[in-house]
Amino acid sequence: MKTTKLRLSLLATLSLSAITFYSCSSDDNSSTTPPIDPVIPTENPLKLETNYNVNRSKSVLVKPDLTPFTTPSLVWKIIKIDDTVKDSVISEQQQLDFITLKTGKYTIDVEAKDTKNKVNQQFDIVVAKETVEYSSKITxxxxxxxxxxxxxxxxxxxxxxxxxxxxxxxxxxxxxxxxxxxxxxxxxxxxxxxxxxxxxxxxxxxxxxxxxxxxxxxxxxxxxxxxxxxxxxxxxxxxxxxxxxxxxxxxxxxxxxxxxxxxxxxxxxxxxxxxxxxxxxxxxxxxxxxxxxxxxxxxxxxxxxxxxxxxxxxxxxxxxxxxxxxxxxxxxxxxxxxxxxxxxxxxxxxxxxxxxxxxxxxxxxxxxxxxxxxxxxxxxxxxxxxxxxxxxxxxxxxxxxxxxxxxxxxxx
Ligand SMILES: [Ca+2]
Ligand SMILES: [Ca+2]
Ligand SMILES: [Ca+2]
Incomplete structure (x- = not known):
């Protein structure tokens, strides 16, 4: 119920292509050159902004940096709207295409993980009213x-x-x-x-x-x-x-x-x-x-x-x-x-x-x-x-x- 309550919708954006750091195959060299685990930085691991600003009825695209991951899966959740706590999954795509009718501060948590790594990061999307009022009709x-x-x-x-x-x-x-x-x-x-x-x-x-x-x-x-x-x-x-x-x-x-x-x-x-x-x-x-x-x-x-x-x-x-x-x-x-x-x-x-x-x-x-x-x-x-x-x-x-x-x- 929670996910459908929100007047939000998200686009199935293009999946980023999976990036592999090393080969997992057991070819001849694999025993002599062991794979190096990717290093996940602790600060801003997905290289996101702290704040995204957008007007209502306009979309904003949030693109995390997923290069340290191998075919990661992502979960995007709204955890707060203004001061109200929420727990709504809004997307499982590799990018978040966010749009809403309602103004406010949306706090989002994104979790990215693959078989080796898992990181969470939070950020805000601040949705404001347009300065020149929209027309509801064809322009x-x-x-x-x-x-x-x-x-x-x-x-x-x-x-x-x-x-x-x-x-x-x-x-x-x-x-x-x-x-x-x-x-x-x-x-x-x-x-x-x-x-x-x-x-x-x-x-x-x-x-x-x-x-x-x-x-x-x-x-x-x-x-x-x-x-x-x-x-x-x-x-x-x-x-x-x-x-x-x-x-x-x-x-x-x-x-x-x-x-x-x-x-x-x-x-x-x-x-x-x-x-x-x-x-x-x-x-x-x-x-x-x-x-x-x-x-x-x-x-x-x-x-x-x-x-x-x-x-x-x-x-x-x-x-x-x-x-x-x-x-x-x-x-x-x-x-x-x-x-x-x-x-x-x-x-x-x-x-x-x-x-x-x-x-x-x-x-x-x-x-x-x-x-x-x-x-x-x-x-x-x-x-x-x-x-x-x-x-x-x-x-x-x-x-x-x-x-x-x-x-x-x-x-x-
Ligand atoms: Ca509809
Ligand atoms: Ca176009
Ligand atoms: Ca007619």
Whole structure:
């Protein structure tokens, strides 16, 4: 119980490689040159600071010097918070990645041992409140890259001269105000961040992403999350993990889906009305064809700031959800999936909030992230639904639930 009570979370950091001082093997020289026992200094044996200082909702990495050890095992414990005695194991990793929401002085004991040596060392982590109050909402868009779609070039508005950079800024301005942007059809994405790390509180949902879903109008997008492990202020390829939604293990979900859309000619872009052969596509399931244009949206459906004449998107494709009960294309319904997707349930629904604890690696193994700095949402459907047009995830902001003082339990 004690370990789960604390609102702390720790990252499974990279293991330091084991360092061996001498060979234990019984080769020819071993009898003539006996091994020398490593000497463990008594003062500051792991070469740690006495004090680490950090703001709440920011992480600090404590790296002990483990060179005198051979494949050591470590146990990190909180033994005091301010003046209250504790006894909570918080990590067994070779480094401690510490983050918490609560200010205070955390006294930590670390024990390192191998078959020959055992040392304990104590130090403090002093967690202060930030000087400029954090925003609970999105503060930065790194990239806005929609797929083709009937609202593309419109939400947000493309104007002649716009570039990837200016479109990122436009998406950022909208999302900071909780206004809606479209991601278009399959694979279209937006990557955004915050001015702090969203702490992964055990047992609780940690963040919310808004969309425009309502009953029978669900256009699920998959969430990727990243912890800025290398602290370079941006999401790196190896930092991304997928939030495992309810359809992750659905046999109809295709986990390595890939599709390429080709830029339509200027003539087709200018043509108005409903027609089927508009945006050419080709996927990695052996299918190619065209996506239609409809009379309701006259602008180009291909992102016009992109110079390349084709766009390729990769990711997991969820099974289609659209049905037409009329059989004549007049009564479309796009019911929601159970949980774990953006633009799937209405914004006031509990399943518009997510737990960082649902993150999995590429093989579907659960990963333990101390928090997240970045979120990427992409459209996870490749589907046309009559006059509804292509199924496209919309994003209308995101927030850190903890900073807003909202406490929602994770799924049982
Ligand atoms: Ca959590
Ligand atoms: Ca990074
Ligand atoms: Ca939508």
């Amino acid at each position: 930065k868009v790194f990239e806005y890259m929609p797929s083709y779609g009937q609202y593309v070039n419109d939400l947000p508005k493309y104007e002649v001269g716009d570039t990837q950079e200016t479109m990122n800024k436009k998406a950022e301005a909208e999302l900071m105000k909780d206004n809606m942007i479209t991601l278009g059809g399959f694979g279209g994405y937006v990557t955004f961040g915050f001015d702090h790390t969203i702490v992964n509180v055990p047992g609780k949902r940690d963040f919310k992403v808004l969309g425009n879903a309502f009953k029978n109008s669900s256009e699920p997008g998959i969430i990727m999350v990243a912890y800025d492990k290398n602290k370079n202020g941006k999401p790196d390829e190896d930092e991304w993990y997928e939030i495992m939604g309810s359809e992750y293990n659905n046999p109809k979900t295709i986990h390595n889906y890939e599709i390429t859309f080709y830029k339509p000619s200027a003539d087709l872009d200018a043509k108005e009305g409903d027609f089927d052969e508009y945006v050419k596509y080709k996927n990695n399931q052996g299918k190619e064809g065209y996506k239609p244009k409809n009379r309701f949206h006259k602008q180009s459906y291909y992102p016009l700031w992109i110079k390349e004449t084709s766009l390729t998107f990769k990711g997991s494709k969820l099974p289609n959800n659209a049905t037409d009960s009329s059989g004549k294309g007049t009564n479309w319904a796009l019911p929601e999936y159970e949980y774990g997707y953006v633009d799937n349930h209405p914004n006031n629904h509990i399943e518009s909030s997510f737990d960082i604890g649902w993150a999995v690696d590429k093989k579907g193994n659960k990963v333990h992230l101390p928090g997240i700095d970045f979120i990427k949402v992409y459209t996870a459907m490749d589907q046309e639904a009559g006059w509804f047009g292509e199924t496209s995830t919309e994003v209308a902001g995101a927030s850190d639930l903890h900073l807003q003082g909202i406490s929602i339990d994770t799924r049982k």
